[in-house]
Amino acid sequence: MDEKRVEVQDAWRQRAHIDDAGYRKMYAASVADPEAFWAEQGKRIDWMKPYTRVKNTSFEPGNISIRWFEDGTTNVAHNCIDRHLETRGDQTAIIWEGDDPGESKHISYRELHAQVCRMANVLRNRGVGKGDRVTIYLPMIPEAAYAMLACARLGAIHSIVFGGFSPDSLAGRIKGCESKLVITADEGLRGGRKVPLKANVDAAIARLDKDAVDHVVVVRRTGTAVPMEPGRDVYYHEAAEQVTDDCPAEAVEAEHPLFILYTSGSTGQPKGVVHTTGGYLVYAAMTHEYVFDYHEGDVYWCTADVGWVTGHSYIVYGPLANGATTLMFEGIPTYPSNARFWEVVDKHQVNIFYTAPTAIRSLMGGGEGPVKKTSRASLRVLGSVGEPINPEAWEWYYRVVGDGRCPIVDTWWQTETGGILITPLPGATALKPGSATRPFFGVTPEVVDAEGKVLEGACEGNLCLADSWPGQMRTVYGDHERFEQTYFSTYKGKYFTGDGCRRDGDGYYWITGRVDDVINVSGHRMGTAEVESSLVAHPKVAEAAVVGYPHDLKGQGIYAYVTLNQGEEGDDALRKELVAWVRRDIGPIASPDLIQFAPGLPKTRSGKIMRRILRKIAEDDFGSLGDTSTLAEPLVVDDLIENRQNRP
Numbered sequence: 012m013d014e015k016r017v018e019v020q021d022a023w024r025q026r027a028h029i030d031d032a033g034y035r036k037m038y039a040a041s042v043a044d045p046e047a048f049w050a051e052q053g054k055r056i057d058w059m060k061p062y063t064r065v066k067n068t069s070f071e072p073g074n075i076s077i078r079w080f081e082d083g084t085t086n087v088a089h090n091c092i093d094r095h096l097e098t099r100g101d102q103t104a105i106i107w108e109g110d111d112p113g114e115s116k117h118i119s120y121r122e123l124h125a126q127v128c129r130m131a132n133v134l135r136n137r138g139v140g141k142g143d144r145v146t147i148y149l150p151m152i153p154e155a156a157y158a159m160l161a162c163a164r165l166g167a168i169h170s171i172v173f174g175g176f177s178p179d180s181l182a183g184r185i186k187g188c189e190s191k192l193v194i195t196a197d198e199g200l201r202g203g204r205k206v207p208l209k210a211n212v213d214a215a216i217a218r219l220d221k222d223a224v225d226h227v228v229v230v231r232r233t234g235t236a237v238p239m240e241p242g243r244d245v246y247y248h249e250a251a252e253q254v255t256d257d258c259p260a261e262a263v264e265a266e267h268p269l270f271i272l273y274t275s276g277s278t279g280q281p282k283g284v285v286h287t288t289g290g291y292l293v294y295a296a297m298t299h300e301y302v303f304d305y306h307e308g309d310v311y312w313c314t315a316d317v318g319w320v321t322g323h324s325y326i327v328y329g330p331l332a333n334g335a336t337t338l339m340f341e342g343i344p345t346y347p348s349n350a351r352f353w354e355v356v357d358k359h360q361v362n363i364f365y366t367a368p369t370a371i372r373s374l375m376g377g378g379e380g381p382v383k384k385t386s387r388a389s390l391r392v393l394g395s396v397g398e399p400i401n402p403e404a405w406e407w408y409y410r411v412v413g414d415g416r417c418p419i420v421d422t423w424w425q426t427e428t429g430g431i432l433i434t435p436l437p438g439a440t441a442l443k444p445g446s447a448t449r450p451f452f453g454v455t456p457e458v459v460d461a462e463g464k465v466l467e468g469a470c471e472g473n474l475c476l477a478d479s480w481p482g483q484m485r486t487v488y489g490d491h492e493r494f495e496q497t498y499f500s501t502y503k504g505k506y507f508t509g510d511g512c513r514r515d516g517d518g519y520y521w522i523t524g525r526v527d528d529v530i531n532v533s534g535h536r537m538g539t540a541e542v543e544s545s546l547v548a549h550p551k552v553a554e555a556a557v558v559g560y561p562h563d564l565k566g567q568g569i570y571a572y573v574t575l576n577q578g579e580e581g582d583d584a585l586r587k588e589l590v591a592w593v594r595r596d597i598g599p600i601a602s603p604d605l606i607q608f609a610p611g612l613p614k615t616r617s618g619k620i621m622r623r624i625l626r627k628i629a630e631d632d633f634g635s636l637g638d639t640s641t642l643a644e645p646l647v648v649d650d651l652i653e654n655r656q657n658r659p
């Protein structure tokens with residue numbers, strides 16, 4: 012394959028934390044002696060009781076156990092706030108940019124301290140303490156960061172649910188971790204449109220056992236009047252007046268859970284990914300510094316939502332642990348116009364910008380004009396995350412947005428990994444558009460074939476990690492068995508990522524996408540099983556099978572094959588109804604893009620749906636269906652091809 016290579020620019024050699032030789036040396040040391048390497052790196056955060064034991068991890072079947080710095084104690088909020096007060100109390104910690112371009116504010120580290128203490132006291136007054144779960148369902152407002160850090164301060168465990176999820180999805184996540192308290196807002200505001208967050212919380216709670224939730228704390232965002240349940244609901248601004256802005260940070264064990272984040276898998280309902288305290292913070296802070304070549308004084312902007320892991324690690328925890336100025340954006344890339352990102356870059360003089368390929372692709376459609384009318388001279392590093400970045404989008408990002416000056420760090424990682432695992436380092440790594448390039452320090456990728464054989468050199472196969480890193484998830488909340496089953500049973504002794512990848516002759520990794528029944532829609536993960544179970548819950552649907560297909564803007568779109576109950580007619584009205592049904596059930600990100608009504612699905616004689624065939628037809632690539640000899644009824648395939656929905 013002919014690969015373009017972008018060499019490290021001279022300007023970068025001058026300033027970067029590390030060069031290529033430095034990377035190679037440090038990487039070799041990190042995998043030769045992880046104990047010694049991480050013992051040193053652990054010092055980037057403050058410990059209340061220092062650790063003596065660094066790594067205690069096992070990927071052995073029956074004994075999956077991941078513990079880092081386990082005899083140390085610390086507190087994440089202390090590390091993200093208090094320890095900076097002496098040296099940078101007046102420095103901006105968070106720049107908040109509202110949905111409306113006229114609205115923004117700067118929050119200093121000192122102010123962040125006061126706000127987080129106040130929020131912590133409001134929670135504590137409502138019975139929240141160490142180990143208790145708190146569900147956060149907030150828009151992108153500073154209170155989202157305050158709420159996260161307030162939980163961390165008390166040793167409580169937060170579970171953030173993205174504001175785009177439906178009441179049903181929210182209810183499942185509240186129930187899953189038994190949160191007694193929910194923090195929300197009256198409404199969210201995105202692209203000029205209001206999101207009924209409090210109403211969704213009310214609807215979610217109505218689906219739960221009476222008394223499941225004791226308290227709902229409501230932040231006022233838009234000021235719209237919302238129903239308040241006496242004794243249960245309280246406005247945050249009123250509760251905050253009743254408490255002081257002083258609240259000690261509780262020392263917790265390194266392995267004390269910091270947060271739960273629900274994510275989709277190939278089977279069943281979303282699982283609660285558990286991240287803990289010490290190793291997670293060390294890893295988030297270290298990757299933030301090296302991957303973005305973060306230097307003192309930089310203004311850093313990650314455009315993710317705090318409802319996703321990217322927001323956890325790279326809007327809040329990593330940057331604040333490093334004493335950075337982190338920008339939090341409430342809006343969307345196309346409001347009020349598709350120049351918004353670049354206008355915000357100029358307005359706040361952003362140096363480091365981290366976004367998703369889907370955003371780049373959607374802006375490419377608007378041409379270079381909206382970009383070129385802004386300066387963007389402050390930009391130094393561009394980042395990408397969430398899905399493979401196609402070379403056209405890479406080129407546009409590099410050439411048009413970065414004016415050919417800024418390296419692009421294509422960062423591969425997952426909710427489960429806590430932080431970035433495969434990525435270029437600015438100034439150290441020659442770039443190849445579309446490749447996440449090389450492993451971060453301490454990360455041991457392996458490419459294995461279907462039988463589990465570890466492949467050498469240039470190869471293609473499934474991506475595994477041979478050993479633990481400090482940011483790794485520790486368990487599935489309440490279900491350690493599922494943790495082992497999902498990640499450690501496919502290839503014994505290794506963590507299996509669910510991704511396929513290619514490794515080239517330079518040792519660069521090219522992630523090719525999921526090899527399981529997970530699809531990636533605009534960088535958001537969706538389990539096909541979840542969409543299927545929503546569809547079959549519709550009274551007119553007998554059976555459904557969902558697959559991903561290539562989509563110009565979203566990366567992958569959702570293609571649903573639906574078999575209706577006898578006597579039902581499939582038409583456009585029913586298509587609309589089913590889309591609305593899934594949106595209501597799961598949330599807008601799960602909306603099927605294409606629905607094909609199918610009298611029958613291709614099955615083996617034992618009744619297993621042959622997804623391989625469904626994927627091919629959805630990709631409009633039915634010339635090579637492969638072996639169909641095991642089909643119970645070969646004729647259904649002809650009907651599927653004839654009525655396929657994805658035609659150019």
Ligand code: WT7
Pocket residue numbers: 274320321395396397398399400421422423424425426427447508509510522524525531534535536
């Ligand atoms: C899946 C994880 C981790 C932050 C956002 C998504 C895909 C993520 C890349 C990339 C190719 C990528 C993978 C991965 N993915 N980043 N740079 N290149 N693919 O987190 O929802 O847990 O999804 O996103 O398929 O497994 P997530």
